[in-house]
Each structure stands twice: as C-alpha cells, then as structure tokens.
Amino acid sequence: MNITVLSGSPKGKHSVTLQSVNYISKLYPEHTFDVFHIGQTIKTLMEDDEAFNTVMASVEASDLIIWATPVYVTLVPAQYKRFIEKIFSSGSAHLFKGKYSAVITTSISFFDNCAVDYLRAISDDLKMLFAGSYATDSYDLLSEEGQTRHSQFAAQLFEDIEAKALFGSRTLPLTDSWHVYNSGPDSAMVDTGSKKVLLLKDETYNDTNLGRMIERCVAGFKADIEVINLSDLTIKGDCLGCIQCGFDHHCVYEGQDDFIDFAKEKVAEADILILAGEVRDRWLSSTWKQFFDRSFYQNHVPALKDKQIGLLISGPLTQMTALKATLDAITEWQGAHVVDTVTDEVEDSTFIDSRIDTLVRRIASFAEHGYIRPATFVGVGGRKIFRDDVWGRHRFVFQADHAHYESNGFYDFPHDDAFSLKMSEDMIKLTADPEMRKAVRKMLKKEMVKPHIKVVEKAGAEEV
Ligand SMILES: Cc1cc2nc3c(=O)[nH]c(=O)nc-3n(C[C@H](O)[C@H](O)[C@H](O)COP(=O)(O)O)c2cc1C
Structure with missing residues (x-):
C-alpha cells in the first residue's frame, strides 16, 4: 500500500x-x-x-x-x-x-x-x-x-x-448562500468611557461584506477605536513549537518582528477586542491561526482574561463545528467573554445591522459592569488540564507558567481543600452505619440546597 x-x-x-x-x-x-x-x-x-x-x-x-x-x-x-x-x-x-x-x-x-x-x-x-x-x-x-x-x-x-471498506462523510458539503450585505442608516453611538477598544482583522476587506460589517461596528463606538490589520504587521514566521518561551515567556522571534510588541502594547492593553475574519475552508484564515499560535509565547497564562470579545465573521459559521468550538475553547479557559458572534449568513441587511448594533451596545455594557459569563465545561475542563499539566509533568518546561499559577492561586486542587476533605472523611465514617446511611439518604436532597435557599431568602429581604 x-x-x-x-x-x-x-x-x-x-x-x-x-x-x-x-x-x-x-x-x-x-x-x-x-x-x-x-x-x-x-x-x-x-x-x-x-x-x-x-x-x-x-x-x-x-x-x-x-x-x-x-x-x-x-x-x-x-x-x-x-x-x-x-x-x-x-x-x-x-x-x-x-x-x-x-x-x-x-x-x-x-x-x-x-x-x-x-x-x-x-x-x-x-x-x-x-x-x-x-x-x-x-x-x-x-x-x-x-x-x-x-x-x-x-x-x-x-x-x-x-477490504476496500466504505466510509461515509460526517460533514455536509458547505452550502454557498452568499449575498451582499449593505449597511443601513447609522445607529446611536455607544460610549465606552475609558475602555480601550481594538478591532483586529486579517485582511483589508475593502468593499466586501466583512468590510462593511467592520465599518458599521467601528461607527457604533463614540470614541475612535483602533483597527489593526494583522497582514500589515511584519511577521517573520509561524510559531516554531520550540518551547524556548517555557522558561520565561520570551519568544525566539522577540526583537525580530512586530508580533511581541503588538501583543503586549495592543492586545494586552485592550478591554474590548473585536475579531473580524472570513471563513476559509473550515476555519478562519491561516493568518488568524498564526495570530493564535504566536500568542502561545505566553503558554498557559490566560492573557485574554477579563476581555470582552466580539466576533464579526463573514461566511457560513453555522456550518463550522470546529470553528465555533475552538473559539469558545480558546476564550473560555482564559476567563474572556465572547459576547456575541455576528455573521453575514442571513440575507437581510437590516437584521445584520441590528445584530452589529446590539453587539456594540452589549459589549460596552458588559465592559462597564465587568460581567464575564461563567465558564462552562469547555473553560473549566480546559483550565484543569493546564493546571494539572503545569503542576505536574511539564513544570520544568513551563517554569514561567508554574510561577504564575503559584502566585495567582491556580493550584486549587480539591486535596488542598481541608474543610471538604475533613467533612468527607467524617461523613464516610458516619454513613458506614446502615441506619445512618438511610437517614442521610433521606436528608440529602434538602440539605444540599439549604445554603442556596438561604442566599435566595436574603436577596429578597435586601431588595425589600
Ligand atoms: C504552539 C503550541 C500550541 C499547542 N496547543 C495545544 C493545544 O491546543 N492542545 C493540546 O492538547 N496541546 C497543545 N500543544 C501541545 C502539542 O500538541 C504537543 O506537545 C505535541 O505532542 C507536539 O507534537 P510534535 O512534536 O509532533 O510537534 C501545543 C504546543 C505548541 C507548541
């Protein structure tokens, strides 16, 4: 063969x-x-x-x-x-x-x-x-x-x-429902106060749907927001996977191209990030992938923590399972908040206008109030994988991560929680007795929700 x-x-x-x-x-x-x-x-x-x-x-x-x-x-x-x-x-x-x-x-x-x-x-x-x-x-x-x-x-x-076995495909062929998006009348502009807004795109996108979506989004912010085209940066190459950054978060490209200064001075400083790109095959472009890979010089430190993120995507996002899942994964474990993703899939420019205006309004509001949606399994699971890896087998390789994790309380292993351990130990002993086991089984449902009910009762009282 x-x-x-x-x-x-x-x-x-x-x-x-x-x-x-x-x-x-x-x-x-x-x-x-x-x-x-x-x-x-x-x-x-x-x-x-x-x-x-x-x-x-x-x-x-x-x-x-x-x-x-x-x-x-x-x-x-x-x-x-x-x-x-x-x-x-x-x-x-x-x-x-x-x-x-x-x-x-x-x-x-x-x-x-x-x-x-x-x-x-x-x-x-x-x-x-x-x-x-x-x-x-x-x-x-x-x-x-x-x-x-x-x-x-x-x-x-x-x-x-x-045996010349036959295998079926799992992905439907992409359906091309492309149409022109044209922005309608301007909407009210949103004030983000002192919050810094940065819009990143991977190409110029002049006279395209995405270009017009970007224009509407930028116009929605009262203050001038910074727009950076990743293709305008001098980038010497993709991430080499050399892990030289593991000891101190310094990349081998440092001083040789624009990426590290851009990441430190622009991306790290932004409170609100709008990421804009077109679907390319089953994801965004390799330029976008390069952005994420090169950002890996910060290894497993959540560099996007507390950032509000909006996505403007041109193309069939709803047919991209990996794209949606990866963008959630990349942002959630870091404690960033993807407020919304707006695409041009719908053949109704008024609807797209409204979606962009809503994104701008919500992202400004969430930034003002510091709201970050709680992480789901995607974020929680991811953080635990990194925590275990950096604490254990890769501590030597990722020493800078380890120092960060130690000083920022990332090592929240359950076995450090003395109260839970003691409680479990006592209860295991107690429930060894069949009569006690029976009694505890009866109480379990009620006891588990007791503290929650207390909080709810107090909240009602405070409001009155
Ligand atoms: C830039 C970079 C990004 C990585 N991202 C991930 C990741 O998202 N998920 C993961 O499980 N491992 C990730 N890894 C770990 C590699 O997948 C792993 O070390 C792999 O075995 C390297 O294989 P190779 O020696 O064939 O390059 C990453 C490593 C590097 C250098």
Whole structure:
C-alpha cells in the first residue's frame, strides 16, 4: 500500500507525532510511507510550485493519506492550515478524491477533538474516505499499552483499506448562500468611557461584506477605536513549537518582528477586542491561526482574561463545528467573554445591522459592569488540564507558567481543600452505619440546597 504522510509539526523529523507514524511503519514494512514535512517546509511549499506538486504527485499515487500533526491552539498549526488552503486554491483538491484518509495527532488532550473534527471535515470536503483517527497524548507511545493501541489502530486501518471498506462523510458539503450585505442608516453611538477598544482583522476587506460589517461596528463606538490589520504587521514566521518561551515567556522571534510588541502594547492593553475574519475552508484564515499560535509565547497564562470579545465573521459559521468550538475553547479557559458572534449568513441587511448594533451596545455594557459569563465545561475542563499539566509533568518546561499559577492561586486542587476533605472523611465514617446511611439518604436532597435557599431568602429581604 502506498501511503503519503503529511506531517504538520514545524519540528520536522524531531516531531513527537511523527514517531507514532514511524512506529507504525516499522510494524508494517510491506507498506511504503512517503513522509513530507509540511509544517517545517511550508515556506518552500508556498513559494515553489514544483515542491508543492511533488507532494501532490505522491498524494495522487497513494491509497492512504495520513494527516499527522500536533494540536496547536485547539486546531492544527498555522503552517498546516496554510498548506490545506493551498490544496484548495491551487485546484489540487481532486487529487485527494476517493483516497482513504486517517488522522494521527499528539497533544495534551486540550481540544484535540476539534483538530480531528477539522481534519475530518477537510477530508469530507476533499471527498476522501475517512477511515479513522488516533488522537493521543504526547507520551502515549512510551507505554506498552500505548504501543499496543498504536498497533491495534494500524491493524484495523490497513485491514479496512485492504477490504476496500466504505466510509461515509460526517460533514455536509458547505452550502454557498452568499449575498451582499449593505449597511443601513447609522445607529446611536455607544460610549465606552475609558475602555480601550481594538478591532483586529486579517485582511483589508475593502468593499466586501466583512468590510462593511467592520465599518458599521467601528461607527457604533463614540470614541475612535483602533483597527489593526494583522497582514500589515511584519511577521517573520509561524510559531516554531520550540518551547524556548517555557522558561520565561520570551519568544525566539522577540526583537525580530512586530508580533511581541503588538501583543503586549495592543492586545494586552485592550478591554474590548473585536475579531473580524472570513471563513476559509473550515476555519478562519491561516493568518488568524498564526495570530493564535504566536500568542502561545505566553503558554498557559490566560492573557485574554477579563476581555470582552466580539466576533464579526463573514461566511457560513453555522456550518463550522470546529470553528465555533475552538473559539469558545480558546476564550473560555482564559476567563474572556465572547459576547456575541455576528455573521453575514442571513440575507437581510437590516437584521445584520441590528445584530452589529446590539453587539456594540452589549459589549460596552458588559465592559462597564465587568460581567464575564461563567465558564462552562469547555473553560473549566480546559483550565484543569493546564493546571494539572503545569503542576505536574511539564513544570520544568513551563517554569514561567508554574510561577504564575503559584502566585495567582491556580493550584486549587480539591486535596488542598481541608474543610471538604475533613467533612468527607467524617461523613464516610458516619454513613458506614446502615441506619445512618438511610437517614442521610433521606436528608440529602434538602440539605444540599439549604445554603442556596438561604442566599435566595436574603436577596429578597435586601431588595425589600
Ligand atoms: C504552539 C503550541 C500550541 C499547542 N496547543 C495545544 C493545544 O491546543 N492542545 C493540546 O492538547 N496541546 C497543545 N500543544 C501541545 C502539542 O500538541 C504537543 O506537545 C505535541 O505532542 C507536539 O507534537 P510534535 O512534536 O509532533 O510537534 C501545543 C504546543 C505548541 C507548541
């Protein structure tokens, strides 16, 4: 079987993810694995069509394409995203049609499901047969159990392909319901007081729906708000995944391009952030992905904490499962507040005007009152994963995070909560007695809600 491996890690042959593929290739010497270091050679692949076409020729000659990539900021690295964009823009998509597709990722399991969903949707868009995914922890291959799992996954994958198994797509093809949005009469302007508002976009967007949505949004704020086009910044490259930032939050690009100063002087200083972009394949553009990846120099410190965020998106957001999920994931764990997302999907400019005006009004109000919506599982779960990782196995690598987590009370492990531990210990002893167990069972419902009822009663009394 001919297999093309599209390796997403910017670390090339030093990629942890690639070792999973290498391990499988050792178990199956009868198959040919053609590995391309997409993440590492992205500049050449973008500039040199011959190099890009060599990869495409391998795809054309293959039975199976393996998307092997680390998870970067809930998705794939910006380099890989750029390569995927080129597959479509260069008219090469047809070369993938009918090929089997499999995804292998390594990560610390923070929204790796979104990266898989994204690559699965891309595989569907390329009309491939998605035969499975192996999304695993960075250290999975080091255990005997993990090695067995690797070989079980590969055995099934190859058996299915040899049996010419059919797999259906899970994503509906994107429906193009594009129409022109034109802004109507101006609305009342909103005063944000001393709050700083920053609008970020990835392109100029002159004379486009998004350009007009941005104009209306900017006009809605009484004060002049700053608008920055990410494409105007001098950016030397995508995040290299080198983790040199782990000790002190200093990026290897520092002083070499605009990104770090921009992040510190503009993004960190803003109270309100409006992010604007067009849908590109199944996410936003690779320029936006680069923004999020390069922001990783702050590692697992919630740099967007307390910021109010609004999103202006042109394109079929409601058909983008990974895009919605990742934007929620990126913001929620950090304690930022996505107030709303406005898209141009609806064919009614008055409605879009109203949605933008409402976004501006609400975002200003939330900023004034400091309201942040409580984190759901997405944010709470994410924070716990980082807390455990930084406290434990990656403390040495992410020393700057560890210092921040220690001094900001991030280590809120349940086993530090002496009251809960003592209470549980006492109650476990008490309920060992069957009679007591019966009595406690009867009281449980009422006792659990007692403190809440007290608060509610007091609130009513205070209002009177
Ligand atoms: C910039 C950057 C962003 C990352 N983002 C995530 C993430 O969102 N979720 C996650 O679980 N792991 C994340 N990781 C961890 C990597 O996915 C993990 O270390 C992976 O095993 C690296 O694989 P590689 O050696 O093949 O590049 C991130 C690492 C880097 C450098």
